[in-house]
Structure formats: C-alpha cells, structure tokens
Amino acid sequence: NAPIVSTAYKYTANIYTDYRFSEGRLKNLRIGGGVQFRSKIQLGNRGSDTIVNPANPLTAIDDPTVDANTPVYMEAWHMATATIGYEMKVWHDMRLSLNLNVSNLLDRKDQIYNAAGLRPKNGDIASPARVMSMVGYYPDPRTFRLTARLNF
Numbered sequence: 001n002a003p004i005v006s007t008a009y010k011y012t013a014n015i016y017t018d019y020r021f022s023e024g025r026l027k028n029l030r031i032g033g034g035v036q037f038r039s040k041i042q043l044g045n046r047g048s049d050t051i052v053n054p055a056n057p058l059t060a061i062d063d064p065t066v067d068a069n070t071p072v073y074m075e076a077w078h079m080a081t082a083t084i085g086y087e088m089k090v091w092h093d094m095r096l097s098l099n100l101n102v103s104n105l106l107d108r109k110d111q112i113y114n115a116a117g118l119r120p121k122n123g124d125i126a127s128p129a130r131v132m133s134m135v136g137y138y139p140d141p142r143t144f145r146l147t148a149r150l151n152f
Contacts, residue, residue: 032084
C-alpha cells in the first residue's frame with residue numbers, strides 16, 4: 001500500500017514589519033521588510049515510474065528501482081520583500097505618499113515546485129518510459145514598484 005501523502009506544507013510563515021520615523025531628520029520616512037517561508041514538502045512519489053521494456057522497446061514496464069515509498073520533495077524556500085516610503089504635506093490638507101516596494105529582494109531564480117507529474121524520461125518523448133517529476137513555476141524576477149498617492 002502506498003503511503004498517504006499530504007501536499008500541504010508542514011510549516012509556513014509570513015513575517016513583515018515596518019517602522020515610521022516620527023521625529024528628527026527622517027520624520028515621515030517608513031522602512032520595512034518581510035520574508036515568506038515554506039517548509040520542505042512531499043509533492044508525490046515515484047510509484048508510477050516506468051522503464052523501457054527490455055523484451056519490447058515500444059512498451060514500458062514498472063521501474064523496479066523505485067516505488068510508492070520513494071518520495072518526490074520540494075525543498076524549503078523563502079522569498080524576501082523590502083519597502084521604503086515617505087509622506088509629505090504638499091498644500092493645506094493634501095498629503096503625498098511615495099512608496100517603493102522591492103519584491104523578490106534576493107532575486108531568487110530557481111523554480112518553486114508545487115506539484116508532481118509524469119514526464120518522459122530524460123525528455124525523450126519517443127521513449128515509453130516515464131518518471132515522476134516536480135512541476136512548478138519560476139518566480140517573478142526582482143521587481144521594483146514605485147507608487148504615489150495623493151490624499152485630499
């Protein structure tokens with residue numbers, strides 16, 4: 001029997017903090033930062049892996065080197081964000097806020113996997129052999145977003 005696999009993260013954490021200076025030369029300046037963390041997760045197992053049948057290379061047979069107890073994991077990962085902002089009075093009760101947000105601060109480039117699926121072994125679509133592989137996405141590159149808001 002194959003073990004039951006939960007594809008939920010065992011640990012997740014999101015922490016963000018910021019600080020606004022209330023006096024002195026830096027009055028109304030706000031700086032902040034945060035981190036999103038996800039623990040190692042089992043995405044599936046290799047119980048469905050196949051190899052080319054030695055007796056008939058047009059068919060596949062079960063891969064005896066792996067089974068439902070051979071897990072497919074995504075390692076733990078994290079993503080950081082930084083912010084800086086400034087608010088100023090521009091005229092009477094009008095206030096202008098400028099904010100810069102830097103997402104993917106550390107410029108993570110490797111994939112974040114969130115599922116597993118069968119794919120051709122070594123990318124050879126002519127082969128009947130299939131292996132369980134991680135499926136995921138590439139995060140957006142380091143991104144700078146500057147916004148302005150006028151309150152009146």
